[in-house]
Amino acid sequence: MSIRPIHHTFGPHVSRKYALHADRLLLSPWTWNNTKHTNELRNELEKQFSASAHLFGSGREALLALLRSLRFEQGSEIIIQGYTCVALPNAIHTAGYTPVYADIDLQTLNMDPNAIQGRISSRTRAIICQHTFGIPADTERLSHLCAQHNIVLIEDCAHMLPDAQGPGTVGKYGEYVLLSFGRDKAISGVLGGAILSRNDGTSALLRQEESNAHTLAIHTVFRALLYPALYHKGRMTYGLFGIGKILLFLAGKLRLLLPVLSASEKQGDMPPHVHKMPPPCAALVRAELSRLGEINAHRRALTQYYARYADTQRWKILPHLTKLPLQKFPLFVQHADDIRAALKKYNIYLDDSWTGAVVCPRTVHQESTNYLSGSCPHAERVAREILTLPTHPTMTQKQADSLLHHLTSLLA
Numbered sequence: 001m002s003i004r005p006i007h008h009t010f011g012p013h014v015s016r017k018y019a020l021h022a023d024r025l026l027l028s029p030w031t032w033n034n035t036k037h038t039n040e041l042r043n044e045l046e047k048q049f050s051a052s053a054h055l056f057g058s059g060r061e062a063l064l065a066l067l068r069s070l071r072f073e074q075g076s077e078i079i080i081q082g083y084t085c086v087a088l089p090n091a092i093h094t095a096g097y098t099p100v101y102a103d104i105d106l107q108t109l110n111m112d113p114n115a116i117q118g119r120i121s122s123r124t125r126a127i128i129c130q131h132t133f134g135i136p137a138d139t140e141r142l143s144h145l146c147a148q149h150n151i152v153l154i155e156d157c158a159h160m161l162p163d164a165q166g167p168g169t170v171g172k173y174g175e176y177v178l179l180s181f182g183r184d185k186a187i188s189g190v191l192g193g194a195i196l197s198r199n200d201g202t203s204a205l206l207r208q209e210e211s212n213a214h215t216l217a218i219h220t221v222f223r224a225l226l227y228p229a230l231y232h233k234g235r236m237t238y239g240l241f242g243i244g245k246i247l248l249f250l251a252g253k254l255r256l257l258l259p260v261l262s263a264s265e266k267q268g269d270m271p272p273h274v275h276k277m278p279p280p281c282a283a284l285v286r287a288e289l290s291r292l293g294e295i296n297a298h299r300r301a302l303t304q305y306y307a308r309y310a311d312t313q314r315w316k317i318l319p320h321l322t323k324l325p326l327q328k329f330p331l332f333v334q335h336a337d338d339i340r341a342a343l344k345k346y347n348i349y350l351d352d353s354w355t356g357a358v359v360c361p362r363t364v365h366q367e368s369t370n371y372l373s374g375s376c377p378h379a380e381r382v383a384r385e386i387l388t389l390p391t392h393p394t395m396t397q398k399q400a401d402s403l404l405h406h407l408t409s410l411l412a
């Protein structure tokens with residue numbers, strides 16, 4: 001049994017280097033208002049994506065700021081895919097629009113361009129396409145479709161940040177690109193998000209949103225920076241009389257850890273105000289961006305390893321994954337919940353919140369998301385059968401071997 005847990009959300013980016021950096025930031029609170037790192041991050045993103053960059057407190061806030069800046073008439077429809085995160089319909093509702101769900105392609109887990117045709121109405125103003133788990137969506141085809149219908153294409157790159165090795169199509173066709181720097185995303189600052197805009201008029205409005213954004217409370221920034229410290233120390237001492245486990249349990253009880261989603265967000269409510277990205281979180285993102293090639297190489301190596309192994313076992317996987325730096329590796333099994341439950345006794349936790357519901361996580365009040373049960377059958381099937389394997393920066397080869405070993409006996 002693995003001593004340290006194999007877990008999707010156990011400080012997935014928090015290596016020793018990452019934790020030391022966060023510790024230094026945590027211990028120098030007088031620098032927390034110094035915008036040098038946010039300005040530098042903005043410049044770096046602008047250069048990488050050839051677009052103007054606007055930074056906020058999270059991906060969902062960045063999306064809300066964009067949707068407001070687009071100034072569509074109230075009640076406009078925004079098409080999103082089934083099998084998505086509740087952050088999307090919440091931001092759409094808060095901006096005064098209506099989310100409409102299109103089904104996914106079972107070969108990519110991304111929006112199926114054929115399914116969109118039936119969803120476009122005279123009120124449709126935008127499509128948000130997601131690169132689910134880092135699998136590239138067919139943005140070229142989607143951008144043609146958008147041009148035909150005079151609607152806006154927003155690319156959601158929360159799960160994938162391309163590097164020099166590609167994939168070259170990701171982040172290229174959208175008039176707007178959404179990034180998230182949440183703790184389990186492509187790269188992480190614990191908190192933060194961005195919109196990249198290729199439209200000068202909207203960029204001007206986004207700049208206003210950014211300068212009017214609230215500053216996050218000091219205790220929130222403190223808790224964000226505490227996350228790497230707690231998870232790193234928790235991981236190091238996990239096998240030592242369970243100290244790490246107790247530490248994280250206590251941190252949870254004392255509310256020292258920020259929740260990823262609040263209880264009201266799970267009920268479909270999102271506050272209308274947005275926040276500035278905290279400079280120390282921007283500093284963490286910049287460090288991650290500078291080693292994006294390394295992070296993605298690690299993800300590519302694990303993706304390839306899982307894909308090859310899955311082939312030998314004839315597990316059900318998606319085609320054409322081997323060269324991708326996946327955020328996590330999907331396979332499809334009967335009784336996925338039972339397998340996840342059985343893996344826990346080996347200290348393996350594969351519940352990543354992307355299971356059991358079309359609008360994730362499954363604890364979301366589905367009725368408030370505007371999703372009509374049965375309207376995206378592919379998405380419903382994927383939510384039932386999916387089992388994802390971690391590829392994050394702190395997932396080791398040894399852990400991957402242990403995971404595959406236990407999975408093989410359970411699936412035999």
Ligand SMILES: Cc1ncc(COP(=O)(O)O)c(C=O)c1O
Pocket residue numbers: 058059060061085087088130156158159180181182192193
């Ligand atoms: C596909 C996708 N887009 C956007 C978001 C929102 O990002 P954030 O958590 O930074 O608000 C998420 C969040 O989990 C996501 O999975």
